Amino acid sequence: MTSSSWPLERVLFAMAGGVTLVSVALALLVSPWFLVLTVFVGVSQWLFVVTGACPASLVIERLFHVRRGCPR
Numbered sequence: 001m002t003s004s005s006w007p008l009e010r011v012l013f014a015m016a017g018g019v020t021l022v023s024v025a026l027a028l029l030v031s032p033w034f035l036v037l038t039v040f041v042g043v044s045q046w047l048f049v050v051t052g053a054c055p056a057s058l059v060i061e062r063l064f065h066v067r068r069g070c071p072r
Helices: 008-029 032-051 055-064
Strands: none
Touching (some): 008 032
8 A cells, every 4th residue: 555545544444344344244153252343443443533543543654654634
């Protein structure tokens, strides 16, 4: 992923949606404990809203050099 692709917020939104869907599928097929992953995604999203950063955003910014679409 290069800096000319999707902005960070769009990447995070896509990743959160994908992880949530996988978590729900795993909860239905394997164990309800996979819903804890959905809770982690929700908490991370609120953390990003409140502070402007979450664990995933820090990793994506540093490893893939994805730039923010909106300034902090």
